[in-house]
Amino acid sequence: MSASGVSSQHKTDQVFNILVVGCSYGGLATVVNLLDLCNREVSRFSIYAALPESPVQRAIATRITIVDERDGFYHVIGSPLALLARDYASKAWVRFQDIPALQTPRVRFLHGSVVSVDCESKSVSIIDCQTKQEFDEGYDYLVVASGLKRVWPSVPQSLTKDDYLSETGEHIDSVTCATRHGVAIIGGGGVGVEMAAELKLVHPNIAVKLIHSRNKLMSSEPLPDGFKDRVCSVLQEAGIEVLLDKRVTDTEAVDDDRSDKLFRISLADGSRIVVSHVITAISRSVPTTWYLPDAALDSNGYVKICPSYEFGFSQVICIVLIMSSISRLRFSSDVPNAKYHFAVGDIVAWSGIKRCGAAMHMGHYAARNMHQQMLSELATGINGSLTPTVVELEETPPMIGVALGKKAVCYDPAEGTTVGEDLMAALFGDDLGFGICWGYMQLGQMP
Numbered sequence: 239m240s241a242s243g244v245s246s247q248h249k250t251d252q253v254f255n256i257l258v259v260g261c262s263y264g265g266l267a268t269v270v271n272l273l274d275l276c277n278r279e280v281s282r283f284s285i286y287a288a289l290p291e292s293p294v295q296r297a298i299a300t301r302i303t304i305v306d307e308r309d310g311f312y313h314v315i316g317s318p319l320a321l322l323a324r325d326y327a328s329k330a331w332v333r334f335q336d337i338p339a340l341q342t343p344r345v346r347f348l349h350g351s352v353v354s355v356d357c358e359s360k361s362v363s364i365i366d367c368q369t370k371q372e373f374d375e376g377y378d379y380l381v382v383a384s385g386l387k388r389v390w391p392s393v394p395q396s397l398t399k400d401d402y403l404s405e406t407g408e409h410i411d412s413v414t415c416a417t418r419h420g421v422a423i424i425g426g427g428g429v430g431v432e433m434a435a436e437l438k439l440v441h442p443n444i445a446v447k448l449i450h451s452r453n454k455l456m457s458s459e460p461l462p463d464g465f466k467d468r469v470c471s472v473l474q475e476a477g478i479e480v481l482l483d484k485r486v487t488d489t490e491a492v493d494d495d496r497s498d499k500l501f502r503i504s505l506a507d508g509s510r511i512v513v514s515h516v517i518t519a520i521s522r523s524v525p526t527t528w529y530l531p532d533a534a535l536d537s538n539g540y541v542k543i544c545p546s547y548e549f550g551f552s553q554v555i556c557i558v559l560i561m562s563s564i565s566r567l568r569f570s571s572d573v574p575n576a577k578y579h580f581a582v583g584d585i586v587a588w589s590g591i592k593r594c595g596a597a598m599h600m601g602h603y604a605a606r607n608m609h610q611q612m613l614s615e616l617a618t619g620i621n622g623s624l625t626p627t628v629v630e631l632e633e634t635p636p637m638i639g640v641a642l643g644k645k646a647v648c649y650d651p652a653e654g655t656t657v658g659e660d661l662m663a664a665l666f667g668d669d670l671g672f673g674i675c676w677g678y679m680q681l682g683q684m685p
Contacts, residue, residue: 253300254612256301256303256608257305257377264597265601267283268381271602276344277297277685282679283598300344304334304348306350307397309334311334315671316670317433318429319669321391330672339679357575361375361376362374379578381604382541382579385585386524389523391518392523420514421437421444421445422501424503427457429519430450431456438643439643447478449505456640461591462649465655485505487506501515525584527539533573538587542570544565565588567586580608583596583600588631600631610624610627611626613626636649
């Protein structure tokens, strides 16, 4: 056999090692779409009926390794209900071994934390969650999808399903017993408003107070006042007492003659509130990027994804207009081997509000662009050629939908603010979007 024949055979038999750090919405979307494409199937998120032409007429051999601190997929959107109902809590966390779409020899799961990434040598260091031992793992392609570090009650802090069920169970017991003086939720951001609404829906006989330090709910979001006012009115219509412009200065446990567990909340205006249970929903989520090199991150710790501006010098004006508006989801070019490194989901420095839909969309695009790059490498190895057909992520305007009990309140630039039970059914179904996300990613189907 000729030297070129040996080289071609080696390329044809190549196995691509893909390592995915974090497997929530963005990571899962990347994995399941990449499995489809590498099996010569149309990706499950695609709107097209057929794959594009390629000189590589076979499946691509891949080995996908998922590294995650949790032992399963947790439906973050469902947190308000998971902290109130045991049946739903169990449903909202699915161990990776119990997700049919991942049950293939091409996928393996490592329950651990990535502590460093060497982009030049294409290797990561991982600490095993059980043994606490550190080891290295090589890769051909890396996808970082570890998201944001969120505190309680945005997400439970447990890393295994068993511990999570204990954690949520304790909270459920505390809320259920808060019938005498009710519950106060401190913080009227997205987490606070949804938790207040869900609590009142599940426990209509418990008084619920929502305390926020600003004059508008969801004050940190880049959304119009009309949307924020509508969120407030829907909560009030549901029987929730909304206290705006009230800054909490102290919360302390107090003794009670009846041996009930009570808390006294002190406000900046000198007033006090006594409740049976307090939920603090104030947090600033931070990107989980401490394991990445500084060159990959912006000043806020988010991953810089390379803008697409491959134009000639004569088109420099076009470059200025486009470089910040579309991206192929690869690391910035000042990172070694940038074209083999992708980032998706909340960890990315990109426009728009952090949402699961945006994360899944990014995962789909990253899978398609990785697949095209693999095809290009294989086509070169079999004496062919292929110019990758990439898809580019466009700027995302601020848009959101919040589940407030029986109604959803939504905003997008085209429709403005809308509200209704029909929107709740369309956007969240009857389980805060679990079934919608599970079905869209087709997680119940074997590969």
